[in-house]
Amino acid sequence: MRESAAERHDRLLELVRGRGSARVSELAAQLGVSPVxxxxxxxLLANEGRLDRVHGSVSWPGAGEDTHPQAPAHLPSQGPGARELVIGMLAPNATYYFAEVIRGAHEAAAAAGARLILRISDYRPQEDAGRAAGLxxxxxxxxxxxxxxxxxDDPVEHGAWIAGLPVPTVLLExxxxxxxxxxxxxxVCSDHSHGVLLAVRHLLGLGHSTPLLVARADSPTAIAVRAGYRYALDALGLxxxxxxxxxVSAEADPAGFERAVQALRTAVLAGQATAALVHNDVDAIRIVQRLAELGVRVPENLALVAYDDEVAALADIPLTAVAPPKHEVGRYAAELLIERLRGTPATGSGGTEEAPRRHVDLLPRLRVRASCGAPSDTLGSPASIQS
Structure with missing residues (x-):
């Protein structure tokens, strides 16, 4: 079976970690691939922070460094000459949403004098256990x-192995x-239900009727946004x-994406929706562009809030967006794991009892931009939309 790029990356990282540093030509010979x-x-790995590059050579991050940044006051200090902690992180990707989660974890680890090593699963849950074993x-x-x-069903079908890990473990998002x-x-998770509630309340406050949800169903965040929408409407009596x-992704399923856009346009034309929440940013930007081609204008005919706030601010019409605290999720999780590894006892336990387990929910923010426009009584009526 042909080796995947992810498997080759794992082998490359293992070689560099074992040597500390290596030349590109040496790695090519060891891996059996071309120097190119x-x-x-x-x-790619250097951009993800997993390797350092210097003049035709690569090295393990931090190789050769003799000092570490001082640990923050709320984390137990390692003390002079203490052994460096190594914490592993398994993420489904290192771009879009999780790039900021990884960055937060990396910064927290560095601040505490620990080293973070990373592996990527590429959203293949059946390979997660093997990646964790590699870490x-x-x-x-x-x-x-x-x-x-x-x-x-993935948490049940592909999650039982996590509970049996032999080291302290913190779930992320x-x-x-x-x-x-x-x-x-x-x-440590973002409270996506709260994020959806922020968006719905904001749109209602502008005078809109109950906003419509346009969302994927292909990730835990997408599923949480859908559940959060039901929760928000129930909480508000709507x-x-x-x-x-x-x-769906416009690249993976152009016809499915077009169906979603047409369904939203039809709802606006019929007067059934003056506002919408769209997960995720990329889909929201493309939906706004396609709606404009079909004669539906944001925010004149439709107020729109995106969910994720990765690229929402860069749209032609900057999109109001719910921003999960991605960086803080990574930071809090790394600090919690380091606390576990350094054995901070529970308060009042006499120094013998492990601190209680924690479920930490961090609240998203709503970043208001141009795509919500004015209150609904000044929006273009359905009759004014080009057909």
């Missing part, structure tokens, strides 16, 4: 785990099924104007 391929891999083999003493789950093994683990419009 290795240079391309090294550039342990590479010296990780504790793990930050964001499984590559995509389907609602993932929740176990209540009452099952993973629910007993430490976790009923949805229409069923949720299922969105």
């Amino acid at each position: 391929t290795v240079r391309r891999d090294v550039e 342990l083999a590479a010296g990780a003493e504790g793990l930050l785990i964001a499984p590559g789950w995509k389907e609602p 993932r929740r176990g099924v209540p009452g099952r093994e993973l629910d007993d683990l430490d976790r 009923k949805p104007p229409l069923p949720v419009i299922g969105s």
